[in-house]
Amino acid sequence: MAKGQANEEEVLLKEKSDRRLLPHVPDPLGQRTNLDRRGKYTNDEDLTTLLKEHELGVRYISRFPVKVKAESQGRPFKVTGECRDISDTGMLLAVEKDYDLLKEAKNVHLNFKVPAGSMPEGHEMRFRISGQIVRSVDSSQAVGIEFSQTLPSYMDRHKDRYLLLCAAILLAFVSLCVVLMRAESVIYFKYNAVLYSYSLIAAAFLLTRYLFGSFYRPVPINPDFTPSVTIVIPCFNEEKWIQRTILSCLDQAYPVDKLKVYVVDDCSSDQSVAKIHELLERLNDKEGDRYRVNDRVKLFVQEKNAGKRAALVRGVEQTDTDLVMFVDSDSFLEPDAVRNLVQPFQDPKMGGCAGRCDVANTYTNALTEMQSVRYYIAFRIMKAAEGVFDAVTCLSGPLSCYRRDLVMKYKDRWINQRFLGHKATFGDDRAMTNFILDHHRCGYQDTAVCSTIVPRKHRVFLKQQMRWKRSWLRESLMAGRFMWRKEPYAAVNFYIGLIVPIMAPVVVVYNLLYVPLTQHIFPRTFLVGLLLMSLMMSFAQLLLRKSTTWTFGFLFCIYYELVLLWQMPIAWLTFWKSTWGTRQTPSDVAAEEKKGQRKLKRQAQMEGGANEKG
Template identity: 40%
Template sequence: MESLARRRAYSRSKTALPSFYRIKHFSNHRSGTAMLTNWSVGGGRIEMSRPLEVGTWLELELKPGSASDMPIPPILRKKRRVRARIVQEAPLLSDVEARNGYAYGLVFAVGWKTLCRYHFERALPWIAHLLFAAGIFNVLYLKSFNLHYFWYEPLINLYSLLISFYILSRFFLSYFYKPPRDAGYLPPVTVIVACKNEENSIGRTLDAIYQSDYPRDRMEVIAVNDGSTDGTGGEMERAKERHPGLKIIHFDKNLGKRQGMAAGARMATGEILVYIDSDSFVRSETIRKLVQGFSDPTVGAVCGHATVQNARKNLLTKMQEVRYFIAFRVVKAAESVFSAVTCCSGCLAAYRRKPVMEVLDTWLNQRFLGREATFGDDRSLTNFMLRRYRVIYHSEAICTTLVPETYRQFFRQQLRWKKSWIRESLLAGTFMWKRHPIVAFFFYLGVLFPIISPLIAFDNLILPLIGYGSPSLLYIYGATLMAAVYSLYYLGRFRTGLWIYGIYFSFFYMFILVWQTYYAVLTVRRNHWGTR
């Protein structure tokens, strides 16, 4: 790519240039119309009705129409069809743009260097998928040794076989996942945002909701201020000035997210409750896509897809970017094949209002080991839906979310999640056996492995460090290989250098995060900070 300074040196035209774009991706071929503005021979700004990811390459066909004297640079006039790369998301300049489309900055590939990069990045998904397949075959080859030497260490070999089978099954099942079809279903919805001390993001969250393409007369929005001590309440009131239909509930003191979610549900008039975290931002089509699953009356909840908004902030957020993609597009997609998603993420989830109201008091008064349950609200509500309804995932109902940027925030979040996982897994274990046998089998395996994994890591990594045996190179190699498989799957979808951080996260989990499970078990009754 040319330097930014050189690109800015080109004279720019303010004339809007109609264009037709095509995207030819490994698994995603798309096309549509767009408008090129503020452009030069180096690049420009493009406006379109569909979202794209930064890094996407597209083929752009310029359509000047009858304006034959339109000042198109000679190099573009000669080509008329150029390749361009999306390099950044551009701000929307008006309310009309915000409601109807997206804007991006792009760079034209007009030199040999950028053309070489274009061809390399087009081949990259194929390379990633070939390496992914090679990694899978390597895993299977290693498992043959577990079978061959099974009776030398039967428990260790059984664990290795089962956990590999479990992980590979997630990829296999997710291959058969299909998002709910667009049935044109547009029920009355109530969007609820409950938060505490989120003054920096709540305004943007609410603005994004009101920029949705969902019919305004069928969408109600409720914001719940859960006893904030910063400027969150003021930001909500300013949002109400911009969006007069916004309803606001103010709590005098912090009661917890669950109480805020319940207060919104009680005030709601919509058939579908859409919950969005205060640091998550939906696309214009997200709510419309999210509710399509409810056209099936047996569906009680739908989980959306979350990507990391601040992914490039630091090492921690980059690791979480890959982890989020796998958690949603592989794990939840695999669960959705059997309509048994075990946790509808708080970032973006929708529930049928009627069954929520039927269990609302029980959910609000949930206790565990004699203590009030003040965290894991989303996983708990998902469990209530799983008892009677199908719970699915929609990969095209997308939001971006802010993830922890410091290790202190991250560990607190993970501890809270692990405690809720412990509680809700025990509760789900009492009824999951009633569902499809495959669902039950994988559910109980998924509960077992996080409890056993720290012991296996301790035996292979920690004991050798203190003089008991030698480190298991095969264990380390197997863990690295499985991490590479996850990361290559991400690379096949997103052609960015962030894929390598999936491997980093696997080691981070294996050496540090895995031990938090036992601490969560020992402190599961402590919930003094769980009201956020």
């Protein structure tokens, strides 16, 4: 999709529809096997192999040119066609001429470049790969081509090896530069102890996050560990995405008798409920008896808008499973997300666990691309570093899992939470995490992946970020009361992570305004430090994800320093507010009514003043 359309529609990966609504769900009757589209799975292979095979076989609908060199009827020929859909194992190629030659061709060589957004991140590169014709479609003059090797194998040989080396060298170089600059802070420490202390602490905080993030390893799958799970989806005015969310939660490679999906609608004013009913009817018609849809999928509609926490609690109260998962209504689970996310609960002390959240609409515009890098680093580096010590401070809303008995234990405190006399309406994920983390472990499972829709407009994004900063500040102050009891590194890292963002605006003003204006010194060292920090994010994205979005890590850091950083002082002064800003909660409605009353009062005063002058 062209960038010019970004403001009209989200740019998402377009997977070709499977023959079945729930292709990943193990058939409880044993009459079906979970075959990928090319049918290469055998009963001797395990679940992990099956999921990998399926991932390779997923087709993505796309349109891009493909150059072909081949031999047919004993002579070579060239033709340019158009890719109609592509997977890691092959593509459907349509041509306008020489179709009869192509469908009989031998020694087929393909030359094409995968556009960004056509396949999962990391695939956007040029491929020169051979293949063979495996089928033909006369009606559309298209042929199915099976690649001689999978695209990931090709990338390993022609792209990933060099990216890995270059990114690793650059990341090490940047880290060394940061260390050397902080050595300068030690030398000049006596001239400004406060400033250089902050510099040393901030650098140590960031470098140790990257260091421990590199040590992180997810819990491997134990095929015999399948606790009962209920996925609770709170829904409010999400008619656009709710069907896709429910399908992704239900279509899991997990035993049918161990997984339920409960949707709680918080009195939506759009067509969300109608969309949910429509999907349930479709599921019952196609898969109802086989997969017990009526027993496993339920919809609860709140009598009035009571907030996200109340919706989640209602879903938890209606079930009796060992674990409960919370999934946002605009988030979509990978087929093995549930299987992976339950694994840390083999540890009886594990109270909650977060999965990884990627951005679903990465390529919509520059803002979403920046967020894609930010999300990946926030989870794969920052949250993974906390996960090493089982002290994750936020089990994020898009995908998190808890022991049900713990949620029931804290539900009243959660729903009725107040801060400085105001009811807490957002920050539900951080609040529940605090309740759990106070006495239990909270982990991170990087192999449990979901993708979520992020704001594509700056106005909506800034409101979201302000809400997050307020909840972060409120819940961090609450967590500060018990984090000192955790593992020493986790505790120290938490308190440093609380101080650094709060002090950041003051430090920036001091370095970029006060020093240049009073000392007439250009803040070269400070700006170089910011550059190095941004390059660390970009090079880590390049190293770990091998995506062309890595350059947006640098842009995000600039955006943060120019815009997002200055939300923090506002959050200091308004962190008691309970309005969302991006949805019409009761608090938002009340705030709008007060704002309208103030506006009418000012207008009346102005009219009264004008009449007196007249």
